Amino acid sequence: MPEQPPPRLDDIDAHLLDLLQHDAGRTLHDLGEHVGLSPSAVQRRIARYRRDGLITGQVAVLDPHRLGPTVLAAVLVTLDRESVEYHRAFAERMRSDRQVQQCYRVAGPWDYVVVLAARSTRDCGRLGDRLFKADGNVRRYETLMVFDTVKTGLALPLPAPEPSR
């Protein structure tokens, strides 16, 4: 039973997590002022989030275009045969490629949505060939080149403070 019940979160937890998922660089003192707790109480809560696996990591977000020429693309993919083994192999390939930023298995006619990061349109094309054409089991894929990133992030909506209790 790898799935544990989600730990209960009070309003302060929600507030804290929301602050952290937008800026994890703040001090415990600063966080404490926003949520109305002492630094040590904040620290203990955050330690608990980590223990519970609620916070899985802490990452620096880079600006793609400051890093040099960068091209993003969303790719829709449909596999040929539906065997579990083929899906596993495909997923593993996605996970292990550094240019694959995100990969979701989805419902509907498409099997996967993949977000790629490349250094040029040309590079992006080659990457698609390598990831999807070379794989004998991809029936079809469609590349949606990204013109513009309107919004990015991994932030999740947190339950609003409950009026009751």
Place this chain on the structure above:
Amino acid sequence: MPEQPPPRLDDIDAHLLDLLQHDAGRTLHDLGEHVGLSPSAVQRRIARYRRDGLITGQVAVLDPHRLGPTVLAAVLVTLDRESVEYHRAFAERMRSDRQVQQCYRVAGPWDYVVVLAARSTRDCGRLGDRLFKADGNVRRYETLMVFDTVKTGLALPLPAPEPSR
């Protein structure tokens, strides 16, 4: 001239940035050991990345399913009329909604790819209605419910160490 030329990055910069975009919680000492620098040198480089806008932020990553029931979806959207003003309004709506995790404007028959986070399939449906149906200018949208997150993150591929120079 808002676009400045990307600052030059040596191999140590690439290594450091790569470490940081996977785990921004390490100490300067720890980072220094990996790249072969003292903590203070590491600190100064990181400060420079921030100044240059290369590192735009530092965020905590939450586990969607530990947070409670969570449903993700990728939505493909095509606007009705192509006026600049309509696009601006749509983009602004995406940016300001907490349940919109990511939004890309793309090439091809679809105008946008949007990633949503909701608390249930039902909630996701309502969210789609609110974001896209209520907007009189959305011609058509297609919701790809996410079964499984194969890979997630915002990490970008960094230039491999150049042998020359």
Place this chain on the structure above:
DNA sequence: CTCGGGCATGCAAGATTATTGCGTCTCAGC
């Protein structure tokens, strides 16, 4: 070839921040 400025580094204070022990408080269960 030599000199000098710019820049990055390491080291060592000094300042800030994180962690932990301890006593207190609240609340649920008995």
Place this chain on the structure above:
DNA sequence: GCTGAGACGCAATAATCTTGCATGCCCGAG
């Protein structure tokens, strides 16, 4: 009303970050 678990604040301690300073390297000017 009692008891134990859990969360809190405070304060001391530990760890980490920040900064001043002297040194070394690279490169262009003279």
